[in-house]
Amino acid sequence: MKNFVIRTINLLLILTILLGYNTVIHARAQQNDIARLQAELEESQDTVTDVKTEIKMLADSYASSSRPTEKEKAEDDGWDADESGLADGVYEGEAQGFGGMIAVNVSVKDGMVERVEIASAEGEDPAYLEMAKSVAGEIVEAQSADVDTVSGATFSSTGIRDAAAKALEKAVR
Amino acid sequence: MELHVIQRMPPSKRKKVHRYLRMALQLLFFLLYPSAFTAAFGGVKYIFIQLGISEEIALTPFVAILLGLCIYTMLFGRFFCGFACAFGSLGDALHGIYRGIGKKWKRKIPRSAERIPERISWIKYLVLAAIVLMCFAGVYDRVRGTSPWDVFSMVRAGNLKLTGFLPGVTALLLLMAGMCVWERFFCRVFCPMGAVFSLLPVLPIFSLHRDRDNCVGRCAACTGRCPSSLELPEEASLETPGDCFQCQKCIDICPRGNIHCGLKRLNGNELWFTLLRALLLAAMMWRLGV
Numbered sequence: 001m002k003n004f005v006i007r008t009i010n011l012l013l014i015l016t017i018l019l020g021y022n023t024v025i026h027a028r029a030q031q032n033d034i035a036r037l038q039a040e041l042e043e044s045q046d047t048v049t050d051v052k053t054e055i056k057m058l059a060d061s062y063a064s065s066s067r068p069t070e071k072e073k074a075e076d077d078g079w080d081a082d083e084s085g086l087a088d089g090v091y092e093g094e095a096q097g098f099g100g101m102i103a104v105n106v107s108v109k110d111g112m113v114e115r116v117e118i119a120s121a122e123g124e125d126p127a128y129l130e131m132a133k134s135v136a137g138e139i140v141e142a143q144s145a146d147v148d149t150v151s152g153a154t155f156s157s158t159g160i161r162d163a164a165a166k167a168l169e170k171a172v173r
Numbered sequence: 174m175e176l177h178v179i180q181r182m183p184p185s186k187r188k189k190v191h192r193y194l195r196m197a198l199q200l201l202f203f204l205l206y207p208s209a210f211t212a213a214f215g216g217v218k219y220i221f222i223q224l225g226i227s228e229e230i231a232l233t234p235f236v237a238i239l240l241g242l243c244i245y246t247m248l249f250g251r252f253f254c255g256f257a258c259a260f261g262s263l264g265d266a267l268h269g270i271y272r273g274i275g276k277k278w279k280r281k282i283p284r285s286a287e288r289i290p291e292r293i294s295w296i297k298y299l300v301l302a303a304i305v306l307m308c309f310a311g312v313y314d315r316v317r318g319t320s321p322w323d324v325f326s327m328v329r330a331g332n333l334k335l336t337g338f339l340p341g342v343t344a345l346l347l348l349m350a351g352m353c354v355w356e357r358f359f360c361r362v363f364c365p366m367g368a369v370f371s372l373l374p375v376l377p378i379f380s381l382h383r384d385r386d387n388c389v390g391r392c393a394a395c396t397g398r399c400p401s402s403l404e405l406p407e408e409a410s411l412e413t414p415g416d417c418f419q420c421q422k423c424i425d426i427c428p429r430g431n432i433h434c435g436l437k438r439l440n441g442n443e444l445w446f447t448l449l450r451a452l453l454l455a456a457m458m459w460r461l462g463v
Contacts, residue, residue: 004411007374018230025229099330126462127212127234152215152235
């Protein structure tokens with residue numbers, strides 16, 4: 001009797017503590033996000049101001065001479081999306097996962113990595129594959145396959161990452 | 174076979190049916206859902222890693238499986254351990270083979286050695302504590318190569334690239350040797366997931382109790398057959414022994430039929446009841462993506 005009651009109370013206590021912990025951490029994360037977004041907003045506003053100034057300068061220089069100078073042409077290229085060196089298209093890559101080969105399709109659009117899709121992963125256990133999929137999102141965010149694997153699903157996420165890396169090699173101009 | 178035919182069979186035959194059913198179910202779970210225990214324990218490790226870096230605990234697939242198995246265990250006791258855990262089934266197979274060979278060569282382990290696992294069954298709580306502390310401190314990655322579970326999972330998946338896993342391989346081989354000699358050696362002494370399960374409160378409706386008033390003198394056949402050498406609690410008790418795997422061996426061997434579930438009308442070894450519990454577990458595992 002005693003044992004059962006103690007265990008039940010312990011369990012309820014632990015669950016309450018964990019839920020409370022999660023709530024606090026979540027609230028803190030939200031506050032951090034708000035602060036970060038505000039900072040980004042300020043930065044964007046600064047950039048807008050800078051761009052406006054540059055446009056005015058260019059407009060003035062066009063008014064005073066009929067052609068853009070070599071220097072200004074070089075500045076222009078800073079806005080080119082081709083800089084990343086990736087050719088548009090869908091590329092395939094394969095690498096060893098936990099129980100077999102994992103094949104991924106990496107889509108590149110406008111020179112940026114748009115999506116990493118898993119074409120086949122037959123040798124992986126569903127729960128592990130689900131955990132490992134987050135590495136695909138990280139690759140898109142980082143715009144490179146040089147990302148950390150998912151702890152707990154190391155083999156599966158390594159397979160996805162390495163397959164994406166091989167695919168990206170094909171995309172380099 | 175008709176159910177009523179089985180119920181009226183002599184106890185010896187019924188025991189065999191129960192035994193073969195259990196073996197069949199263990200084989201089925203081994204083939205269909207072999208990574209349940211690693212996934213569930215992955216959830217435990219994840220929780221402590223997140224706690225250690227002050228991050229949110231999200232409902233990842235591993236955490237979902239952990240929750241599912243814990244809720245199931247709070248209802249049905251450690252049925253998962255007794256029927257669906259691939260590692261436990263491996264142990265049962267090894268032990269069965271060892272005893273079979275022992276019978277042919279007329280060898281047995283000496284009586285005194287048989288009590289050893291009982292005395293050291295607290296070690297699994299130590300293993301659990303060590304692992305979760307390392308996860309909390311963020312250093313679990315350093316001991317990756319030592320897990321016999323990881324090695325077992327890899328070998329089972331056909332992945333034989335075991336470089337860096339030498340400690341794990343050694344541990345696995347030693348554990349397998351132990352499982353040959355003592356029934357459920359790993360489960361009783363080292364399993365951290367089992368430690369988690371034995372800490373949960375289990376509803377008494379389906380856990381096994383013994384009507385001692387009706388026992389024959391100093392029989393203790395149930396304790397003798399029990400893989401965990403348990404002495405089951407009395408009828409009115411709310412307790413559930415932490416190491417009962419619901420293997421039903423005690424129910425089958427009792428000459429007086431003294432053992433039954435907290436719910437008095439259930440013995441606990443009825444075929445439909447076993448199949449129902451197995452089905453529920455399998456359905457849950459399928460749904461959770463094990």
